[in-house]
Amino acid sequence: MSGVTLSIDGPTASGKTTLATGLAEELGLAFLDTGVTFRSLAYALEHEPVEKLRTELGSLLVHQPEIHHRRRGGGIRQPHSVLFKGEDITQKIWHSSLDGNLKSISQDQACRREILLLHQRIVEKYENIVAVGRDVAVTLLPRASLHIYLTADQAIRRERRRAQYRDFGDRSLAVGPATARDLENRDAIRAMPNALEIDSTYSPAPVVLTAALRGLRRYAA
Numbered sequence: 001m002s003g004v005t006l007s008i009d010g011p012t013a014s015g016k017t018t019l020a021t022g023l024a025e026e027l028g029l030a031f032l033d034t035g036v037t038f039r040s041l042a043y044a045l046e047h048e049p050v051e052k053l054r055t056e057l058g059s060l061l062v063h064q065p066e067i068h069h070r071r072r073g074g075g076i077r078q079p080h081s082v083l084f085k086g087e088d089i090t091q092k093i094w095h096s097s098l099d100g101n102l103k104s105i106s107q108d109q110a111c112r113r114e115i116l117l118l119h120q121r122i123v124e125k126y127e128n129i130v131a132v133g134r135d136v137a138v139t140l141l142p143r144a145s146l147h148i149y150l151t152a153d154q155a156i157r158r159e160r161r162r163a164q165y166r167d168f169g170d171r172s173l174a175v176g177p178a179t180a181r182d183l184e185n186r187d188a189i190r191a192m193p194n195a196l197e198i199d200s201t202y203s204p205a206p207v208v209l210t211a212a213l214r215g216l217r218r219y220a221a
């Protein structure tokens with residue numbers, strides 16, 4: 001299949017990264033995790049003022065969206081790596097001490113605009129790509145082949161996140177209810193003709209992957 005673009009939205013720990021990794025491996029797609037940009041900027045804010053991050057985002061942060069299958073250096077499994085001023089910070093961006101910065105970056109509209117421009121430049125480079133994040137269907141890939149909204153009960157998502165990071169020390173574990181932004185995105189995606197909503201609460205990852213592939217075949221046909 002060529003010319004495949006997929007967007008995956010959904011709340012924290014609903015399984016977006018897992019599904020996107022499966023789809024990228026199965027279909028040979030590049031993978032852009034937009035949350036990695038927000039987390040990288042939260043890290044970068046420890047070192048640079050926000051004005052500099054906004055104006056020099058494209059040169060300070062370099063994404064490598066080709067998929068890496070292996071756990072990197074024994075750390076958390078990451079789909080792709082990211083460099084900040086030339087340094088690979090992929091394993092440093094998940095610390096809970098960055099949660100405050102993450103909130104500031106997420107709420108900074110000027111920053112969000114620059115992040116979107118950066119992501120648009122990245123997706124333009126790839127004919128086949130899956131992008132993951134809180135608003136990718138609406139903002140980044142409105143013309144994707146398929147828009148997936150992934151969800152799962154909050155208690156299940158919290159348990160999954162705890163299990164995921166059990167061995168990795170002080171990681172960001174916050175798992176709240178779906179936010180207003182999540183629900184807005186969900187409603188916008190429901191209104192799209194080529195959309196698929198998957199509740200993964202009782203469906204293991206391979207079942208979710210099969211459902212997504214079936215949805216893609218239906219809309220790509």
Ligand SMILES: Nc1ncnc2c1ncn2[C@@H]1O[C@H](COP(=O)(O)OP(=O)(O)O)[C@@H](O)[C@H]1O
Binds near residue numbers: 010012019161
């Ligand atoms: N369908 C599923 N069933 C059970 N566990 C899952 C499922 N999808 C993902 N997981 C696990 O839940 C955790 C969070 O998944 P992840 O893909 O990182 O979520 P997100 O990217 O939405 O935050 C991971 O440990 C992952 O292995």
Ligand SMILES: Nc1ccn([C@H]2C[C@H](O)[C@@H](COP(=O)(O)OP(=O)(O)O)O2)c(=O)n1
Binds near residue numbers: 010036039106134135
């Ligand atoms: N497209 C995006 C991606 C992430 N964010 C914000 C909101 C998220 O809490 C943080 C971190 O993103 P990340 O994808 O790692 O978060 P979740 O695992 O979905 O909770 O960034 C966003 O506002 N828009």
